[in-house]
Amino acid sequence: MARVPRIWGLHAAPSRSLAIALGLILFLLVIAVYLVAVQHLHAENPSYKILPTPAQMAAAIERMAFTPDRRSGDYLLWADTLASLGRIAAGVSLAAVIGLLLGLNMGVFPGLRAILGPGLNFFAMIPPLAVLPILFIIAGIDEAAKIALICIGIFPIIARDILLAVDQIPRQQMTKALTLGASQFAVAYRILLPQIMPRLIDSVRLALGAAWLFLIAAEAIAATEGLGYRIFLVRRYLAMDVIIPYVLWITLLGFTAEWLLTRLNRWLYPWYAQAGR
Amino acid sequence: MVRASGAVSPQRPGDDYRLHLADVHKGYDERPVLECIDLAVRAGEICTLVGPSGSGKSTLLRLILGEEQPTRGRVSVDGQEVGFPSPERGIVFQRYSLYPHLRVLENLLLGRVLAEPWWRRHRVMREHHDEAMDYLERVRMADHAGKFPHQLSGGMQQRVAIAQSMILRPRILLMDEPFGALDPDTREDLQLFLLELWESWHMTLFFVTHDLEEALFMGTRILVLSQYWTDDRGDHHEIRRGARLVADHALTPVANAAQVKGDPRFRELMESIRRLGFDPGHLQRVDAFNLAHPDAFATGNQATADQPLADASRTQVVDSGGRS
Known part of the structure; x- marks a missing residue:
């Protein structure tokens, strides 16, 4: 009888607890390296700013998150978070709706696909950041431009992914629905739409990374609050003690959003993971 | 081509039949796939269609x-010409007939649910x-x-x-090869099961299979x-021919599938079909097709217009009559 290896090789079968422990190694390693480096550098030069000590970062977090700002009276971290999350939620929702409607209808109605397909493929190739100035000129430097940038940046990705998903649904399903009395619109919106929903959530989940990119970029250029705005603001003072916690916080937000969407999908559409295998 | 509703239309020859195909041709570009398909099927029959791949x-x-x-040609159901898929023609495919996002009960009632606006689906x-x-x-x-389709076996x-x-x-x-993806035991089980349903529901079936025994x-x-x-x-390769119905027989009922193999009459018919329909080396002449079924007919077409079906070839391999 062959012994199943625990970690190494093709046949390895790490247990659940071992897998968690293995996953932690990288995090601990990075933290350890950082701490050693900080210790070393600060021993040589106590006013070294590029790698702040944990204590400095804790003080910065205390200042940003739990002390009202002297000028505005806001708790800056929370105000920034709220502003950024609002923008990203608006932009992504808008992109999801547009992408879903485009992809679904293009997938079901060949004429619509012929009309919109080449345009969409062309549009998808425009680098969204390159049109940011145009957006600022047209929509002003308010919220509209940032939301528009996120939306323009990711709706083509979602639309094309949804179109792909509709194409993968067997033709027989549409025919069968017609023989069960479905109208053309019922085929699209009552048969295919419910099947596409989990794919939409997946698609949005994968597009979130790009959405954050566009958000931070837009905030860096023109904003008065927001996580990206803050990072680029304090950069002028080399305030790494603020930047690093902010970056970690953004990462945590993205990670949580992704985890929630995965959960939501499994909860709402239990058939999705199994069906079609 | 669609008949105006309410208009008095002249009786056509196919109006008495459940399914009627007259002079149907189908080709893609220059390549004919089907030629001169003439077919009349009465209500209550199980019409099986076989042929080489x-x-x-x-x-x-x-x-x-x-x-x-x-x-070219006309397809009608109960005398009404038919177009795109619609509820008077049901379909069971080999796969993908069920919707993966709906539970068994929801799948079953989909036809009823689709007849009403979507917000009334729960009430329906x-x-x-x-x-x-009752149906289940x-x-x-x-x-x-309460199960999802992926939780069921292929036969279920x-x-x-x-x-x-x-x-x-x-x-x-x-039915398009409805049991083609099933293992032999399940397949036999479902064949018998379908025959039971056919008897109790008085269905009309059009059953496509590549399995001659089935x-x-x-x-x-x-x-x-x-x-x-x-x-x-002639037989030149340049002459492209679409497929035609080359044989058409009434069948007598048999008690079980094994009997199909055992019964000499079936064996004879099977061998004749194998030779005439499935053997690329054996090209049967168009006027020699064994269209023995009483409902078989031929509309005028170039190939057979001046040659009526040869009566001598209309031998009944198996006596006519349904499974009544």
Whole structure:
């Protein structure tokens, strides 16, 4: 009888607890390296700013998150978070709706696909950041431009992914629905739409990374609050003690959003993971 | 081509038949797939269609279903010309007949739910619950009403798919290799099961299969579609011919599938069909087709216009009459 290896090789079968422990190694390693480096550098030069000590970062977090700002009276971290999350939620929702409607209808109605397909493929190739100035000129430097940038940046990705998903649904399903009395619109919106929903959530989940990119970029250029705005603001003072916690916080937000969407999908559409295998 | 409703229309020859195809041709670009398909099927029959691979069995089924339109000719159900897929023609495919996001009960009642606006779907489900459970009882799936299709075996999925189509009582149920993806035991089980349903529901079935034994066992009538035939145009390779119905027989009922293999009459018929329909080396002449079924007919066409069906060839291999 062959012994199943625990970690190494093709046949390895790490247990659940071992897998968690293995996953932690990288995090601990990075933290350890950082701490050693900080210790070393600060021993040589106590006013070294590029790698702040944990204590400095804790003080910065205390200042940003739990002390009202002297000028505005806001708790800056929370105000920034709220502003950024609002923008990203608006932009992504808008992109999801547009992408879903485009992809679904293009997938079901060949004429619509012929009309919109080449345009969409062309549009998808425009680098969204390159049109940011145009957006600022047209929509002003308010919220509209940032939301528009996120939306323009990711709706083509979602639309094309949804179109792909509709194409993968067997033709027989549409025919069968017609023989069960479905109208053309019922085929699209009552048969295919419910099947596409989990794919939409997946698609949005994968597009979130790009959405954050566009958000931070837009905030860096023109904003008065927001996580990206803050990072680029304090950069002028080399305030790494603020930047690093902010970056970690953004990462945590993205990670949580992704985890929630995965959960939501499994909860709402239990058939999705199994069906079609 | 669609007949105006309410208009008095002259009686056509196919009006007495459940399914009627007159002079149906189908081709893609220059390549003919089906030629001169003439077919009349009475209500209550199980019409099986066999043929070698590439003979266009599925194309013929898609023409009847309305997924594709004939390049020439007319397909009608109960005298009404048919177009795109619609509820009077039910369909059970080999796979993908059930919707993966709907539970068995929801799949079954989809036809009922689709008849109402979507916001009334829950009420429709409640109102038809008893009816649905009755159908599930009949297809022996009552214990699985709450499951998703991926939780069912292939045979169970097909049983639900049959009930899903039958709940709307289509005039004719089309089946495209419905048991083709099943293992032999399940397959035999479902063949018998379908025959039981056919008897109790008085269905009209059009059953496409590549399995000759299955076709002989299941059918009250067997049609053989084949591209291996010849006519006065000769046998050159440049002459492209679409498949035609080269044999058409009434079948007597048999008690079980094994009998199909054992019965000498069936063996003889099977061998004749193998030779005439499935052997590329044996090109039968167009005027020698064995269209023995009493409903067989031929519309005028170039190949056979001046040559009526040879009476001598209309020998009945198996005596006519249904499975009554």
